[in-house]
Amino acid sequence: MKYLAQIDVMTRKEILDPQGKAVKLGLHNLQMDAIDNVRIGKHITLEVDAETEDQARQTVDSACRQLLANLIMEEYTFTLQPA
Amino acid sequence: MKFGVVVFPGSNCDQDAVDALTLMGQPVVKLWHKDHDLQGCDFILLPGGFAHGDYLRTGAIARFSPIMNEVIAHANRGGYLMGICNGFQVLAEARLVPGVLLRNLSQKYTCKNIYLKPQSSSVLVSAGLDKEQPLKIPIAHGDGRYYADADTLKQLNDNDQVIFRYCDETGAITDAANPNGSLENIAGVANERKNVFGMMPHPERAADPLLGNTDGRLILEQLVTSVLA
Numbered sequence: 001m002k003y004l005a006q007i008d009v010m011t012r013k014e015i016l017d018p019q020g021k022a023v024k025l026g027l028h029n030l031q032m033d034a035i036d037n038v039r040i041g042k043h044i045t046l047e048v049d050a051e052t053e054d055q056a057r058q059t060v061d062s063a064c065r066q067l068l069a070n071l072i073m074e075e076y077t078f079t080l081q082p083a
Numbered sequence: 084m085k086f087g088v089v090v091f092p093g094s095n096c097d098q099d100a101v102d103a104l105t106l107m108g109q110p111v112v113k114l115w116h117k118d119h120d121l122q123g124c125d126f127i128l129l130p131g132g133f134a135h136g137d138y139l140r141t142g143a144i145a146r147f148s149p150i151m152n153e154v155i156a157h158a159n160r161g162g163y164l165m166g167i168c169n170g171f172q173v174l175a176e177a178r179l180v181p182g183v184l185l186r187n188l189s190q191k192y193t194c195k196n197i198y199l200k201p202q203s204s205s206v207l208v209s210a211g212l213d214k215e216q217p218l219k220i221p222i223a224h225g226d227g228r229y230y231a232d233a234d235t236l237k238q239l240n241d242n243d244q245v246i247f248r249y250c251d252e253t254g255a256i257t258d259a260a261n262p263n264g265s266l267e268n269i270a271g272v273a274n275e276r277k278n279v280f281g282m283m284p285h286p287e288r289a290a291d292p293l294l295g296n297t298d299g300r301l302i303l304e305q306l307v308t309s310v311l312a
Contacts, residue, residue, distance in 0.1 A: 011185075015230060018190050018264075067147070070140055070176065073183045073230060 010041035087124030096131030103290035129170025142172035171281030182231035188264030
């Protein structure tokens with residue numbers, strides 16, 4: 001069975017995200033002063049063949065830990081659904 | 084002592100490294116990233132460039148290139164391994180040196196001469212250098228902001244693992260002289276065992292008198308002298 005994973009990789013909260021900071025300034029220039037804490041990350045989608053959802057979850061988790069995210073500087077979350 | 088320069092798809096300072104080492108009379112070969120043979124090299128250098136297009140994160144995919152199995156085994160045996168610029172990023176991704184390289188605070192790719200102050204008295208790459216003499220070395224990177232958590236940073240300082248810090252031309256280590264927002268102006272670090280070291284600036288691009296700056300040669304020459312000793 002094929003599963004679709006939607007993965008978000010974000011820079012850890014304690015690390016300054018200069019891109020997010022610049023975008024926040026842009027939003028404030030649009031008078032949206034109510035907006036704060038803009039952070040920009042990566043969205044990754046991939047398909048994985050697995051017997052069960054649990055197996056798919058393990059594969060995606062392993063992919064995130066080994067390559068897709070660098071846990072020194074990033075955190076990840078993902079969702080799975082049948083593809 | 085035989086030097087090996089790894090060539091990844093997207094490396095662009097491999098020939099500069101070969102030229103600089105050749106200029107110093109050292110035997111040097113290029114090692115293709117898909118090979119599994121270090122060809123008997125005693126000192127492995129990961130050069131600058133944009134290995135695998137810098138996709139995902141700089142160095143993240145190169146870290147899994149086939150030859151990295153042998154490179155990591157070489158380092159774990161205590162063999163010398165140095166990463167310059169993109170090579171430093173590969174070392175960080177492979178966890179061969181502590182910390183990571185984040186996007187420059189300026190969000191810009193920065194290509195210019197900066198000044199470096201040698202720090203560590205126990206890591207070969209800086210041990211023999213005059214600690215008071217600032218060295219003019221080019222940088223060329225978009226992701227050079229050194230980051231490590233507080234515990235790691237303390238360990239680096241306590242264990243004399245910081246090899247260079249960014250300074251101004253008088254040697255003062257200031258925020259203004261920090262080109263990328265690196266923590267504590269760190270431009271290069273070594274691993275705990277001090278056989279693996281990485282730095283963002285390019286000494287190999289400042290080694291030939293024809294290029295008008297030989298400060299990089301000071302670094303490489305004393306490194307070669309130290310490893311041959």
